[in-house]
Amino acid sequence: MSDRITLSGLRARGHHGVYDFERERGQDFVVDAVLEVDLAPAARSDDVADTVHYGELAERLVTAVAGEPVNLIETLAERLAGICLADSRVRAVTVTVHKPQAPIPHQFADVAVTITRRRP
Template sequence: MTGTITLTGLRAHGRHGVYDFERAQGQDFVVDAVLHLDLAPAARTDDVADTVHYGELADGLVAVVTGEPVNLIETLADRLLDVCLADPRVVTATVTVHKPQAPVPHAFTDVAVTLTRHRDPGHRPDDRAAR
């Protein structure tokens, strides 16, 4: 039973950007993550060990946003995808990074980048030890 786990609006303060003032002052980034995986085992056992623990996922995503600065939110989104796909049960992940305080000299609501990555088709969820 393929399903999705969605984490929306995760906010963390990071120092990403191409300008010195973005690195010095930092700003809030908002992350949305959608994970596609088989949710049948968790539905059957009612055990968090049989799914992606979204609290731990949030911790990992925040660690990336608050961690090493990058110039582009495209790069940040790619690093966040690494976190999402760290669990071998995740088949596909989509991450959107919002930069609502981007240095744009016009009125705007949001700037965002969305990336999707699919796991290698040869991957099997029971290959955890092989990774």
């Protein structure tokens, strides 16, 4: 499948992390999601009902990032992948969670994890 929907740079505030101060203060997380989905039905019909509505997906992902805290961004990425796969039209998803304000005592540009999950 070569059809994809890509949502990049979705920013949301969350309280994830292993340190108490991360949970108390919170920080921004940035999410990229690449969904593998057959876009032919939507292309034929020109109807948003025949595709994954990326605006609605963005709302669900932001709600999850802002929701129940987890220790690891790996866990958050898994949660977000599950949200994407909840739509049966999504055959696979690659989710990257960026933590640009990670508590690292050195200058860095980004910390991120990327996972790919497929339907069985």
